[in-house]
Amino acid sequence: MRTTALVLAAAAAALALPVVLDGRQLGIYVLAGLAAMVTVGLALLMGFAGQISLGQASFYAIGAYTAGLLTVNGVPPLLGLAAAPVLAAGFAAVVGIGLLRLRGHYLAFATLAMQLILLSVLAQSEWAGGAIGLQGIPRLSVGGIELDEDVHYAYLVLAGLTGTLLVARNLVASRVGRGLRALATSEVAAGASGVPVGRYRLGVFALSAAFAGLAGGIYAFYLGYLGPGSFPVLLSVEYVVMAVVGGLGTVSGGVVGAVAIVLLVQVLNDIGTRPGMPSYAPSVLSYAVYGLLLVIAVLYLPRGLVPALSRRDRS
Amino acid sequence: MANELAGYVITGLGTGCGFALVGSGLVAIYRVTRVVNFAQGTFAVIGAMCASSLLSVLPHGIAEPLAVLAVALVGLLVGFVAIGRPGTTPQAALIVTLGLAIFAYAVVVLVWGDQPRSFAGVPGAVTVLDGRVQSHYLLVIGVTVPVFAGMALFFGHTDLGRALTACASNPYAARVIGIDVRRMGLLAFAIGGALGALAGVLLTPVQQITFDSDVTLIVNGFAAAVLGGLTRPAVTLAGGLLLGVTQALVAGYGNAAHQTEIALGLMLAVMIGRAARRPAALEEPT
Amino acid sequence: MIRTSGPLVEVAELTVRYGAATALDRVSLTVGVGELVALVGPNGAGKSTLVDTLSGILVPASGSVTVRGRLAHVPEGRQVFGDLSVEDNLRLGGWRIGERDTAAVYAVLPALTELRRRRAGLLSGGEQQMVAVGRALMSRPDVLVIDELSLGLAPLVVADLVRHLRELNAWRGVAVLLIEQNARLALDLCSRAYVLEAGRIVAEGTSAELAASSLVSDAYLGGVVVDGE
Numbered sequence A: 001m002r003t004t005a006l007v008l009a010a011a012a013a014a015l016a017l018p019v020v021l022d023g024r025q026l027g028i029y030v031l032a033g034l035a036a037m038v039t040v041g042l043a044l045l046m047g048f049a050g051q052i053s054l055g056q057a058s059f060y061a062i063g064a065y066t067a068g069l070l071t072v073n074g075v076p077p078l079l080g081l082a083a084a085p086v087l088a089a090g091f092a093a094v095v096g097i098g099l100l101r102l103r104g105h106y107l108a109f110a111t112l113a114m115q116l117i118l119l120s121v122l123a124q125s126e127w128a129g130g131a132i133g134l135q136g137i138p139r140l141s142v143g144g145i146e147l148d149e150d151v152h153y154a155y156l157v158l159a160g161l162t163g164t165l166l167v168a169r170n171l172v173a174s175r176v177g178r179g180l181r182a183l184a185t186s187e188v189a190a191g192a193s194g195v196p197v198g199r200y201r202l203g204v205f206a207l208s209a210a211f212a213g214l215a216g217g218i219y220a221f222y223l224g225y226l227g228p229g230s231f232p233v234l235l236s237v238e239y240v241v242m243a244v245v246g247g248l249g250t251v252s253g254g255v256v257g258a259v260a261i262v263l264l265v266q267v268l269n270d271i272g273t274r275p276g277m278p279s280y281a282p283s284v285l286s287y288a289v290y291g292l293l294l295v296i297a298v299l300y301l302p303r304g305l306v307p308a309l310s311r312r313d314r315s
Numbered sequence B: 001m002a003n004e005l006a007g008y009v010i011t012g013l014g015t016g017c018g019f020a021l022v023g024s025g026l027v028a029i030y031r032v033t034r035v036v037n038f039a040q041g042t043f044a045v046i047g048a049m050c051a052s053s054l055l056s057v058l059p060h061g062i063a064e065p066l067a068v069l070a071v072a073l074v075g076l077l078v079g080f081v082a083i084g085r086p087g088t089t090p091q092a093a094l095i096v097t098l099g100l101a102i103f104a105y106a107v108v109v110l111v112w113g114d115q116p117r118s119f120a121g122v123p124g125a126v127t128v129l130d131g132r133v134q135s136h137y138l139l140v141i142g143v144t145v146p147v148f149a150g151m152a153l154f155f156g157h158t159d160l161g162r163a164l165t166a167c168a169s170n171p172y173a174a175r176v177i178g179i180d181v182r183r184m185g186l187l188a189f190a191i192g193g194a195l196g197a198l199a200g201v202l203l204t205p206v207q208q209i210t211f212d213s214d215v216t217l218i219v220n221g222f223a224a225a226v227l228g229g230l231t232r233p234a235v236t237l238a239g240g241l242l243l244g245v246t247q248a249l250v251a252g253y254g255n256a257a258h259q260t261e262i263a264l265g266l267m268l269a270v271m272i273g274r275a276a277r278r279p280a281a282l283e284e285p286t
Numbered sequence C: 001m002i003r004t005s006g007p008l009v010e011v012a013e014l015t016v017r018y019g020a021a022t023a024l025d026r027v028s029l030t031v032g033v034g035e036l037v038a039l040v041g042p043n044g045a046g047k048s049t050l051v052d053t054l055s056g057i058l059v060p061a062s063g064s065v066t067v068r069g070r071l072a073h074v075p076e077g078r079q080v081f082g083d084l085s086v087e088d089n090l091r092l093g094g095w096r097i098g099e100r101d102t103a104a105v106y107a108v109l110p111a112l113t114e115l116r117r118r119r120a121g122l123l124s125g126g127e128q129q130m131v132a133v134g135r136a137l138m139s140r141p142d143v144l145v146i147d148e149l150s151l152g153l154a155p156l157v158v159a160d161l162v163r164h165l166r167e168l169n170a171w172r173g174v175a176v177l178l179i180e181q182n183a184r185l186a187l188d189l190c191s192r193a194y195v196l197e198a199g200r201i202v203a204e205g206t207s208a209e210l211a212a213s214s215l216v217s218d219a220y221l222g223g224v225v226v227d228g229e
Helices: A002-020 A023-047 A056-072 A077-099 A104-124 A150-173 A175-185 A187-192 A197-223 A233-246 A251-272 A281-300 A305-309 B002-033 B040-054 B063-083 B090-112 B135-157 B159-169 B171-176 B181-203 B214-227 B233-253 B256-277 C047-054 C086-093 C103-108 C110-115 C125-137 C155-172 C183-189 C207-212 C214-220
Strands: B125-128 B131-134 C009-018 C021-031 C036-040 C062-067 C071-074 C143-147 C175-180 C192-197 C200-206
Touching: A002 A023, A002 A150, A023 A056, A023 A150, A023 A197, A023 A233, A023 A251, A056 A077, A056 A104, A056 A197, A056 A233, A077 A104, A077 A197, A077 B256, A104 A233, A104 B090, A104 B214, A104 B256, A150 A175, A150 A197, A150 A251, A175 A187, A175 A197, A187 A197, A233 A251, A233 A281, A233 B090, A251 A281, A281 B090, B002 B040, B002 B063, B002 B125, B002 B131, B002 B135, B002 B159, B002 B181, B002 B214, B002 B233, B040 B063, B040 B090, B040 B181, B040 B214, B063 B090, B063 B181, B090 B214, B125 B135, B131 B135, B135 B159, B135 B181, B135 B233, B159 B171, B159 B181, B159 C086, B171 B181, B181 B214, B214 B233, B214 B256, B233 B256, C009 C047, C021 C036, C021 C047, C021 C062, C021 C200, C036 C183, C047 C062, C047 C071, C047 C143, C047 C175, C071 C125, C086 C110, C086 C125, C103 C110, C103 C125, C103 C155, C110 C125, C125 C143, C125 C155, C143 C155, C155 C175, C155 C183, C175 C183, C183 C207, C183 C214, C192 C207, C192 C214, C200 C207, C200 C214, C207 C214
Parallel strands: C036 C175, C036 C192, C071 C143, C143 C175
Antiparallel strands: B125 B131, C009 C021, C009 C062, C192 C200
């Protein structure tokens, strides 16, 4: 009961907020929502399939570039947005065949390598705008109505996040979800009891990539420009921090972690940019916070904020 | 053509030595603790930064060893946080070291700023087989080779080295015969710190170092170490040299921009190839 | 080596818990100077818990463990350092007391001499068990605690190891606490024994008494060695 009430309250707040927020706050709302979409997928991957990805921002980048390139080349924006998660998932499924043979720290480094290679390729590709990136991506339009205000994107992100959460929730509650939980506990045991381990792992990997790809697609239309520099390795680490802080293996953990950290970093950013602060203050503060949060969460809150806060009902 | 080749090979061997040192630090820590230390590249960055500061007051030859020693202490500190709490699994410790690497960005930017830093190494250039090479690369090779020889002696032929190897071989048995496995793990972190710092100190005169140079260094170091299954220093040296020379040749004859892809592609191929030879269930658990 | 009078090993009312589960419940036993003592019991009785507590790896919840003199531990499953040579395995055995000279061990276990350069991980089970005993002897122990001497070894190999233990005991006065599932072997080698079941000592006495008691003979000496659950 308590969970339902909490979810309803959160949903109501998420619906009402874009109306009351001012311009800058709306920007934060959009970024938090996008980060939440990526993190929900990553928390599924880390918590249920039991594998770490230090390259989740790659899928975000692929989604963004897919949407951006298609629309810049004349494809209707909505189609571009729809292609973003599909292409990201397809890419994950293909590279996953090789990468997912790896476990633990090998997988961590392999996904990191995947992102570095992707960034390097993007920076050298004329068709992707090279190191400068893509400029002048048109705004998204649905049935002739152009989404040109931040508040539109806030609701678009909310819709995307809701869709992401519904898919994730249904997956967790399904037979596949039970198989995944078995897989996270013991891969050998899961395999022995008939769970198609390889297919499930690849499936979750691709699904988490789809979530990130969709978020990336929205991001491309929201900002209007992209470059390899928009997707640093650090962004992937930030998603890991959000997932770990929120709690792995819970669907809501991804949202809680992402929102909490985006807000926290925003507060620090405000402090860091006050007059009299040195120019490097905002980045120093955010590095320190990401680093410390990760250490503290792993050592003292190994199951994350959400399970720690709600011992009785696991969502 | 031949003179270019000699130059590229020596340059590549020099950079490869740096990768091998970072990689051997990873190996030193992994063997004893089963933790892959993500802050290994950070050790190199901090080592380079410390040396650049110390060089403003101390002469060459004193500042560099002091920097290495200071980072050995940093390594000890990282070890305390990563494995100090009883019951921390190697997987959790990996994430902790990742967190510490990010935290170190804050410290490095705060103390040394976010601009690239460098300092002078061995000046001038020498002619090797008709090819011109910066003399400093020879120093890098000249220091790295004895360091690896010394490590082989230390791990194989001293009581302390054997005790470290024993922890790597069978931690339970090590405890049974009275070896303090946790203390050995901390010692391994200190050694890892020193090796990483040495790489940073040696490479900085030929490659500028920025606070986030650690990513390239750790990835290349890991690639070198992976060849030896993360446990064999000698293979790590070979791996690092191979990686360095390959990258130098690609940059020399092909396109410098493709260096990263080549190195990373090589690493992925080795890892996936190794994994394919063993059934998945026998791999490290996640 | 013996600093005070009294038994070498004195375990009094020892209780060890893993979380809520009690692994050892008020266990008391002694091993005197130069004595051969057996502790028998099925799998899961708490034998290994007792060994790990004796060598300080586990901490008791209550009760006490007193060791007068030096104790060395031959762990279950031998646990040699597989990547290292036999010689290096032995040297590491002297880590605690800073002993490097391995000659005395080769004198007692001459079969190890020709294996000294071989990698311990590549030896047979019996050879590894001998390395494990030799490694323990390097710390010049007054008492050897041997966890499952016979597990997984062929009878002839076990007989050879038992002969070596008898010699060690007779010539050097090394006491032995032998933890065994194979009660027949344990009662044969040792003069005194304890029976541990579900964390409690359920019987104790001389080996002859225990072998004669119906409790032990039915459960442990019924022709076949009880394999535990």
